[in-house]
Amino acid sequence: MFLFWGISYFIEPLILAVVLALFVGLAPVLSKTPKGEKQLKLFMALTVIGYAAVLYAGYALLVNYAGYVPSLMAFALIFTAFGLVQYLIAPWLINFMYGARPAEEVAPWLKESVDRLALKAGFRKPPKAMVADVNIPNAFAYGNFLTGKYIAVTRGLLESMPREEVEAVIGHELGHHKHKDIWVILALSLAPMFIYYLGRMLMEWGFWSGAMERDRENSSMGLFFAGIILVAVAMILNFIILQFNRLREYYADLHGARVRGKREMQRALARIHVEMEKLKSNPLLKKELSEFTESPAKMLFIYAFVNTFADPYYDIDVLVEKLKREDGSSFLEIFMSHPPIPKRLRFLDTIEE
Template identity: 30%
Template sequence: MKGTWKLKLRLWLSMAVMFGLVYVLIMLAGNFLGYRGFYGFYAIAGLFVLFLQYIFGPKIVESSMGVHYLSESEAPELHQMVAELAQAANIPKPKVGISNTMVPNAFAYGRSKRSGHVCVTKGILGLLDHDELKAVLGHEISHIKHNDMAITTVVSAIPLICYYLGFSLIFSGGGGDNNNGGGALIGFLALIAYFLGQLIVLFISRVREYYADAGSVELGCQPEKLASALYKLVYGAARIPEQEIKDVEGTKAFFLTDISNARNEINDLSQLDFNRDGVISKEELDQLKNNNVKISGSNKIMEMLSTHPDMLKRIKRLADMN
């Protein structure tokens, strides 16, 4: 995809670091502790976790979000937009669904490009205009085109391997003739690797969101329409009762925006809507291209622990594509 080689590089380098991290830990623990069959056990355990996530992941998302699939007669406009975007992305048309939650958002999931699903929430309908909704769907179609759901599944299993490795070494009380407390030390290092791995998983998740934003533009959607949609989704989520946010918080990594941080992002986003009409226009996005944005210190910290990029930085990137 044009102009996204830096995002691709970050994605693949992060994955390489993740795999290198767990490989070194397992090799170090196995060599130092003299476990027989040690490598095979964790390799099989890791593959088993990946297999379960791959097989049951889509069903878990469907169940937790209460997804209802829509026929073309139920939602002809939605189906038409998805079909046009899928054709532009050169992938099979995904199944189209809706979730009954009033939290305004959209999400995509599936095992591969051929088993993709694109869903909108009940809360997003009526909030966005046609072009804004199409830009959102373009973002979700791009997730399927990039097959980054599978990437997320793979990398999210690696910190889990570090976690179980760490606890097994710390509480096993031994592991071979060479063990003189080194097992507990390596276990402690594995838990540190688990924490670092989680941060890398979050970083990869943020990169894939930038990449999908660029993908939406690449599919012909206007940058200002996606920016305006993101702006509206943040304000829409901020108005939703906290309990309703908590009900779907477990699947927020699939959403277009970080619904948990919506209230914190509102103040920063006030820098974008210059005429206060609730929409980000092409002129406002052009003006943003030449302006520096100010991100609060708390939001910079929140971004490191979030599955999504800071919204102000994200819209600034869209301005650079405009």
């Protein structure tokens, strides 16, 4: 990341405070749990419309102040290329970071499960099943057109969950591939990254050129205020992307329930949750847990790390019902990439298998 230590460094916290105030006000609406597939798709459509409207506002502002500037187009192309390079090399990096190995070398039944469930879900070619050498119970989907599609299940998940629940998790990850979530989130993430850095550059150019050249003060201040608005637009877009990602997690849960069963999907989510809470009290795994929760690939995981309760001795069906009754903070949810587990469980109650 590029760092600017000029005027934008001091103004950005003020912009963030204004944007946060906006989303705190919207939190009760944004945190509403969809009821059924139709309402979920409506929420996703409205989120995309909101993203497009904010992006268009940023584009209109840029054109109004800068017009068509070849150097800005080159700047946009550089960011696009940067994002595509990340996308292309990510599968190899993920395999290296998490020690992922083909499932047939570690757990042959896992490959059979992925192949069978992929066929049931309508895949022409099943994703490659991998086992990540990680103690943390989780799973993630990744890949691209060069490497093919992957589904990785951690060793910790295989050791803590019965087969039918592992298959529900596989169904969830198959949903991410089927819904093209990796591509979609990448595409949505490029614009705010470009707009954010462009906004900071305009703030610096506008402020310092206005301070040093009095005859250009009006145009320079125009660029300065345009930069402020562009940074705000980028922040708003990032919050919208988090909202969209939360909705896609519901969508993947829906797919897992359709492929392997609603009850199995609920049990899997609840079991991952309680196993994660138990690991937080294990001093030997604290470092690994911290690295995993702060991973740049965290938006790919099936589970987002939140604090509620952990019962070391539990009946999974009792736990599911107990979690359903929990209410989380709508304020905290606007910062999360995944919906809280209780809401995911309640959403699954509203769908038809």
